Amino acid sequence: MSVWSKIGRLFAVDDTILDEDFSLLGKTKGRSGSEPESAQMPRQDDPPEKEPPEEEQVAEPEREPEDGGSTNRIKYRKTIRPRKIGRAAQVEKDGSEAVRESEGAGGEREPKATQASRGDDREKAEQKSDGTGREKDAEGAQKSDSKGREKEAEAAQKSDSTGREKAAEAARKSGGHGRARETEADVQQSDDDDSSADGEGKETPDDLEEEAVPEKIGASLAENRERVEFIFRMPTNADVVIRDFWVVDHVPVRAFAVFLEGLSDTKIINEYVLEPLMLRAKEPTNGGKDDLLERAREMLVPGNQVAVYDAWTEATKQILTGSTALFFEGIDKTLVVATNGWAHRGVGETKTETVVRGPHDAFTENLRANTGLVRARLRTERLITEMMQIGELAPTDLAIMYVDGIVNPALVEEVKRRIEAVKVDFLQDSGQLEQFIEEPPRGLIPRMMATERPDRVAQSLSEGFVSVFVGQSPYVLIMPTMLWSLIHTPEDAYLRFPFGSFIRLIRFIAFVAAMLLPAIYIAITNYHPEMIPTDLMLTIAAAREKVPFPLVLEVLLMELALELIREAGIRIPNVIGPTIGIVGALILGQAAVQAAVISPLLVIVVAVTALSAFTMPNYNISFAVRTLRFLFIFLAACWGFYGITLGVMFMSMHWAQTKSFGVPMLTPIAPFKRSSPDVIIRGPIYEQEMRPRPLYPQSLRRQTPFTRSWAPTTHDSEEARRKKAKENPDREPRSRR
Amino acid sequence: MLKTGYLGRRELFALVFAVLLANVFLTLPQQMVMHGGAAAWMIPFVSAMICMIVWAVCAPALVMHPGENMLSLAERCLGRIGAGIAVLMICLFLMAEAASTFRLFTEMVITTVLPRSPISFIAIPFLLSVLYYAYTGIEGLTRVSSLFLLLFLFGLVSLLALNSNWMNVEYLFPFWGTGPLRVISGGWQFSGAFLNVLLLAVFGSLLRNPADAVRIGYWSTGATAVVYAVMVLSFTLIFPPEASMRAPFPLYQLGRLIYIGQFIQRLEAAFVFIWVALALIKVGTLVFVISYLIAWFCRMPVYRPVVFSVGTILYALAFVPESWPEVNMWNTNILMKVGWTVAWFIPMAILWMARWKDGKGEDRDAHRNAS
Structure with missing residues (x-):
């Protein structure tokens, strides 16, 4: 879409109405019936549907009797003809309709023999066509008519593989399949003209292969071997x-x-x-x-x-x-x-989502091992694994996993619809798939969760989410996701709820601090110093006295240095890894302060910010936080708190209207959905009765209301009494102790 | 106008409440004190009572016509031209209100937070944010409001609590302030600040259950009255009426006064967040409503093309008054005095007419025949 189209759309189209967003409630916009709109209206950049070329449809019936009924072979031989786009294209450019007719629907040039056999009309048309090149073509076509047919008939009658073996041999000698095809074509048409050789190699290998390989396996071993080769x-x-x-x-x-x-x-x-x-x-x-x-x-x-x-x-x-x-x-x-047995890493420990309490195993670079890790935990016959493939050049296996009877079927359909729409040569990692299927594609926060933890996937599946495993990617996608989930860790649930809530609160504070702390420091120091207690303000002023840079530059320098250290820490070889810590500590800590390049307080601010960013349990959300931090630094430098507030409000509005597979990212808070106490704080496990309501799962309740029925506080509770009274209305309720 | 979906009742309540809440951060408390003196805190209750009566009269029309809002009912009762005139009147008032709020807010930012800044340096980012808010529409506005509502209330409560050491009960006397009649007339006049009737009359139909709109109307009116009253009461407890009348930004003044121990002092900048956020939600909502009404009037299926035009007019209109005192004067003497006609009188008239016609059975029969 051009810039002007985008601007025009901005002014004229209400995307919330007209987009192809879908809702888990089952109401799909922009789709008619069960047929997705994308299927009805292919996008401009979608590849055209592959239809059998006109040439084949015409040529096949003519060849059948000549080739003794070996349809596969006919197709094989015929379609390996390289497309002639050299001189023929020039001829076409001259404006000859006759020659244009001789080309197939896909632009492929027909064999001369076929052209000749097409009948008088075409011959006449070719003969009528003016220009030297076209005359030569026509001549060649006429000549090739009889010879080509004889050859093919001979080949068919003999039915042995001598010719083909020779061709294969020649192909092997020639050292490439392109040449092999050419040789095969030569066997087919010994009198092939020069023009076909001139135009060879213009077709892509994929096109050739799709056309060259017959559909069915033949009975001849030699022929099959030849085709395998x-x-x-x-x-x-x-x-x-x-x-x-x-x-x-x-x-x-x-x-x-x-x-x-x-x-x-x-x-x-x-x-x-x-x-x-x-x-x-x-x-x-x-x-x-x-x-x-x-x-x-x-x-x-x-x-x-x-x-x-x-x-x-x-x-x-x-x-x-x-x-x-x-x-x-x-x-x-x-x-x-099945003899699959390639080398791959074994199940190792988690690298980016480590926990103290809880499982330590992580996904590896083996799709089936990964699905097995989840299935080993979630041992139910309702756990469904649907296999798909993506990739035109080299297909990559995908596994879509969900729990039947819990997951919303509309969600599964939507996930499959989006994945099926991806037409790409090669897709290697879940990170690439994520970028293809997220909507809207622009925005900093991730619209699905990538995790390396099998326990997290198993838990999510049991709650009604869908997970997608991609080829040899050790990260599995869980979709949809809410913003809050990106700040949760599995450990929150494994710990007792006060501690789970505590570490979660720390993380939420860290989330805000990682984004805003340097910006707030700039705003307070530059624009609102009255907020700082007088003693502290004097200390800050004294520390900054010798620093020659403006505060914002000072902060940017430090943040940039920190980003450098972080990036270097990832790329640096393991052997010299510890060096980065020493360098970082020296640069950021002592040397920079002693050189009066930065103030000591800023070191504290930047260090706390960095620590806060490291607490983000999701790699993608930590990127979003890091990027947004620079935006807020700019806003604070320009407008102080006023700018930060506008930035926060702008960002909140963006998040409020962002959806992940039809689920608003800020739900269950905005919009509000009644849910188990597991959003900001982690409630007791026995109160986690409901699955996430925004997903509209088929079964909402995941545990009974009274999981601790043996406990006096439970069975004597007012709620329990009401339930019992409801279940047994005839019995007199027990008096309260 | 295309209908895109349903709104949550909590979200709509949050939006309506936030829009009304924004007034306390502007000049409303000062205006109330100027009108009612020491008894200014009673004015919101009188206004709320009027609004509740109005709502009791007109809200049943929304329940009786589920899926229909004030606009469609106006068209049915008043005809296309009559409804158009009503809508244009509402648009004009809302535009004036939005422009006034916009200018007051930017002037206030310059005076208090970013002194010596050019006004366009403050106004343009604010305008861009407002346009973005209006562009995203009612769904985004309601969600953001509900996301921050608790934070806003927490901020207000803490602002009052941190100033409790300055409060003096003697400032509340004389009890009736400038007199009971002034309090009642003030209640009538300041009922124009209760835009919830208008908002609910237009957007109540977006709720799944129209009866929720009725409940939201009562709850938002009551809650707003309590907040207004508490804020004005605290304001008058801290500043004597004479001083209150000279404090154009009451809550900012309260923030400046905070001084507890050595480490909690001068927190007015911390309240900038609440203040800016509420102003943004209010002006964004007003721009959205104006765009929505204009789009409806012009029979446009979507409102978004209008948003940028409305924003441009808003910006131009906001700079018509030469100075901040002139804006304040316009706001106090004109908008606040005639605001009630648009805020609740026109909606009440339309909805009551719809009820009346429905009661007569004409409309119901016409509907039945049409279906």
């Missing part, structure tokens, strides 16, 4: 291993296994995939089945996750996740055995 760019790609072997059955069968080095566990492959097939396949099978694939799946391969696929896309996807795919001669399916 093509798909995985072999031999350039050294990570892929193809292991040829014989299945020693009653009638030996040729086979090969494909897996990715480093991603699969070779021990599992050796012992539980290859060994049974190569050595034990011949053993009596108790009257087993004749079908080798079925026998292998049911009796020979003892893997715990074995599946049969007949599509290349699925097989490729499985290989890329570390599974081993087995292809057998004469079988048009593949047996995929």
